[in-house]
Amino acid sequence: MPPIQLIYTNVSKFQFSFLVGLISALSACVNLPAAALPEQDAETVIQWSDDHQLIAFLMPSIKLQAAEPDLSSTSKCLGKELSFAVWAPNGLVIREMIDYRSSDISFNFEPNNSAGINLIRQVYDSAIAQDFASSTLIYQRNDNTPRPSFYRGKRYGYITQHFLDRRHENRTQQRAASQLIVVPLDQLENEIQRDKKQSNKY
Numbered sequence: 001m002p003p004i005q006l007i008y009t010n011v012s013k014f015q016f017s018f019l020v021g022l023i024s025a026l027s028a029c030v031n032l033p034a035a036a037l038p039e040q041d042a043e044t045v046i047q048w049s050d051d052h053q054l055i056a057f058l059m060p061s062i063k064l065q066a067a068e069p070d071l072s073s074t075s076k077c078l079g080k081e082l083s084f085a086v087w088a089p090n091g092l093v094i095r096e097m098i099d100y101r102s103s104d105i106s107f108n109f110e111p112n113n114s115a116g117i118n119l120i121r122q123v124y125d126s127a128i129a130q131d132f133a134s135s136t137l138i139y140q141r142n143d144n145t146p147r148p149s150f151y152r153g154k155r156y157g158y159i160t161q162h163f164l165d166r167r168h169e170n171r172t173q174q175r176a177a178s179q180l181i182v183v184p185l186d187q188l189e190n191e192i193q194r195d196k197k198q199s200n201k202y
Helices: 003-009 015-027 042-051 114-123 127-134 185-200
Strands: 070-079 082-085 095-102 136-140 151-153 156-164 176-184
Touching: 042 070, 042 082, 095 114, 114 127, 114 176, 127 156, 136 185, 151 185, 156 185, 176 185
Parallel strands: none
Antiparallel strands: 070 082, 082 095, 095 176, 136 151, 151 156, 156 176
16 A cells, blocks of 8 residues: 555544645745744743744743743644744743654754755744754864754844654654754853853753
């Protein structure tokens, strides 16, 4: 039986409808305003998520540590996960993260990866995708895995990580995790210094 038939017969109607919607949203250029960005207020970002075709509605996170995000959401379908996290300790967004997990280990958030750039475009807009695609690598930690990379764009700072998802339940199939963190430009150097201090602890 062809692989695509196996996919259609092994998912529920809800999963299939969600998959069709996800594919449609990814293939069409959805020109939502890039409101969910650092230095926006949290209420604006929450409303943005409610209107978004890919990002699930943001909810307050259960914070076990102070460093964890204040708002987050996750959409799951056929082994793929798209999560969005927001840090807004005083009601103003200071950083955001896209977290994408799938069996496609070639996917990553790097300026030369077209699939990653396309997902950034669908989550934010073409301007942010282009800003990241033309950004400059200014620091990369090389001592441990995952190894974060820090990029300076014209509008924002970007931090990327790409690693195997060790928490994935299906041990017979590897799943990769790719993360993109967006921060204000004037906070990028602070993020680098924080990472260096963290690295020196190990």
